[in-house]
Amino acid sequence: MELRQELRTGFAHIDAQHKALLEAVDCFRDTLKNGESSRPYEAFLGFLTIYGMVHFQIEESCMQAHRCAAANQNCLEHKAFRKMIEAECARFYRQGFDPELARALLGRIDRWLSRHMGQVDVQLRKEHPI
Numbered sequence: 001m002e003l004r005q006e007l008r009t010g011f012a013h014i015d016a017q018h019k020a021l022l023e024a025v026d027c028f029r030d031t032l033k034n035g036e037s038s039r040p041y042e043a044f045l046g047f048l049t050i051y052g053m054v055h056f057q058i059e060e061s062c063m064q065a066h067r068c069a070a071a072n073q074n075c076l077e078h079k080a081f082r083k084m085i086e087a088e089c090a091r092f093y094r095q096g097f098d099p100e101l102a103r104a105l106l107g108r109i110d111r112w113l114s115r116h117m118g119q120v121d122v123q124l125r126k127e128h129p130i
């Protein structure tokens with residue numbers, strides 16, 4: 001997925017983090033197409049876990065500082081994303097790599113990202129017009 005103009009928040013550091021996440025998702029999608037992906041998947045889950053701590057924290061502080069109307073909704077949805085990744089990490093360490101489940105997670109992440117970034121994160125733009 002590309003960071004299209006309508007997904008930009010106008011905050012360069014937030015947009016750069018969003019771009020990095022979209023690239024990581026695309027990169028793992030390609031890796032998955034090319035076959036066995038247990039180690040890359042573990043690295044991808046690790047990236048998503050750290051991303052869920054670092055980016056979400058930075059973005060939540062930015063929304064709070066600018067008194068963004070979407071601040072509460074943003075926190076709630078981040079929590080749900082973190083839960084989704086935590087559940088998949090726990091499953092992965094119990095049962096191992098499963099390409100079907102990895103594909104399903106990618107689909108959920110795609111849907112989550114386009115909706116969350118397009119409806120919640122972009123509300124930062126009102127505080128900081130492009």
Ligand SMILES: [Fe+2]
Binds near residue numbers: 059078116120121
């Ligand atoms: Fe967000």
Ligand SMILES: [Fe+2]
Binds near residue numbers: 018055
């Ligand atoms: Fe975000």
